[in-house]
Amino acid sequence: MDAYKKAISLLKDSTSFYTIAVNMAGEYFYVSQNYDDNFRVNFDTLLGKPFYSTLHEDDIKICEEVGAQCFAEPDKLFPATLRKHDGNGGYVITQWEIKAIMNENGQPEGVFCIGYNITKFMNTEEELLSARSEIEAANGKLSEIGFMQSHMVRKPVANIIGLIALLNTTQLNANAKNIAKMLDQSAKELDVMIKLMTDKTSDGN
Numbered sequence: 254m255d256a257y258k259k260a261i262s263l264l265k266d267s268t269s270f271y272t273i274a275v276n277m278a279g280e281y282f283y284v285s286q287n288y289d290d291n292f293r294v295n296f297d298t299l300l301g302k303p304f305y306s307t308l309h310e311d312d313i314k315i316c317e318e319v320g321a322q323c324f325a326e327p328d329k330l331f332p333a334t335l336r337k338h339d340g341n342g343g344y345v346i347t348q349w350e351i352k353a354i355m356n357e358n359g360q361p362e363g364v365f366c367i368g369y370n371i372t373k374f375m376n377t378e379e380e381l382l383s384a385r386s387e388i389e390a391a392n393g394k395l396s397e398i399g400f401m402q403s404h405m406v407r408k409p410v411a412n413i414i415g416l417i418a419l420l421n422t423t424q425l426n427a428n429a430k431n432i433a434k435m436l437d438q439s440a441k442e443l444d445v446m447i448k449l450m451t452d453k454t455s456d457g458n
Contacts, residue, residue, distance in 0.1 A: 261283060272366070272367055274366070275366070280303055324361050347372075
């Protein structure tokens with residue numbers, strides 16, 4: 254029991270960490286000033302208030318499950334990620350280490366918790382995941398474009414080149430031969446460009 258009191262004394266003025274203690278009735282019997290300032294919302298103080306008053310309703314069960322683990326193994330710390338009301342209709346994401354408080358007779362008196370705000374970290378992680386999804390989607394579209402260029406666009410170009418070659422085997426006047434030559438050159442240049450673009454989209458993956 255003395256260990257958690259030492260932790261309270263050490264961190265009571267911390268502006269980075271939150272320290273709280275909850276009794277067996279599920280009420281706060283200690284809250285650090287930093288925690289009270291950030292999460293009391295509509296209360297003057299959280300002292301004596303139910304622990305779930307600060308929580309997202311879906312996270313109450315997490316606290317109950319972790320609390321049971323703490324009492325089953327009172328010498329261990331157990332982690333929990335919990336969403337707390339921010340007072341503006343949203344939530345602050347917090348990370349906690351939780352430990353059972355036992356009296357001199359080995360009976361549970363509550364839990365002691367040390368936590369901190371990880372909202373920025375989680376938001377950054379979500380942004381990175383979103384960016385990765387966008388990149389993967391873009392790569393998928395590039396592959397699709399490459400396939401279309403390789404199979405759907407080059408085929409008619411190849412047909413045009415073939416038709417020009419066939420045309421050149423027939424009797425053409427000088428003007429028609431010149432036109433056929435220019436068409437052949439343009440079609441071959443277009444084929445090379447399409448191949449280069451296809452290779453580029455393939456390299457992008």
